[in-house]
Amino acid sequence: MEIVWQTPANPPERHDYIFRNGIRYVKPYYFEFISHAKNRWAGKTIVDLFADEFKGRNRDYYVRLI
Template sequence: MKTRREEDMEIVWQTPANPPERHDYIFRNGVRYVRPYYFEFICHVKNRWAGKTIVDLFSDEFKGRPYDYYVSAVKSGRIQVDGEMVPVSYIVQPSQKISHFLHRHEPPVKAMEVSVLQKELDVLTVCKPASVPGWLHIEFRVSS
């Protein structure tokens, strides 16, 4: 049985082309939560990666996770090549598309408005809560 919090935190799908929308956030007691979501990291095989197994490529180039994680991710289909599941012994070729699917839970941040301090032609200066990441995505229109 789901708890109330799990019901509020329904999982959504996000990609760079499908960023979070207002309804993907939950505001509670002055804190903003992002609903857990699935995200597809995409890269293309560089020439220097060609000839490596898919698992060796990930363990050599993306050191944030142990070798066994990448073995499991390839076997389960969380890492795919050109949209297809491949064996852990698969040898990658230049320019192939590699997708790594992750289930993400972002830490909560203070639910404060981000205020614009100064707007110039090429620079937007904002004041944001310290808990909001520096890569905050802000949309604005420059009036002509």
């Protein structure tokens, strides 16, 4: 099965789907998501970042979840 490359400039089209028994299935696809990070986040672990930025919870909370 061909893998579809999707980006905002290349949105899915009807031929990118498979229809069986009235159900629409999506073919496997790649999606490139670009986001921006703040310079102060560089080099931090996820736990450190969350503990420093979101002080409503203690560090142990983030360690437990992640």
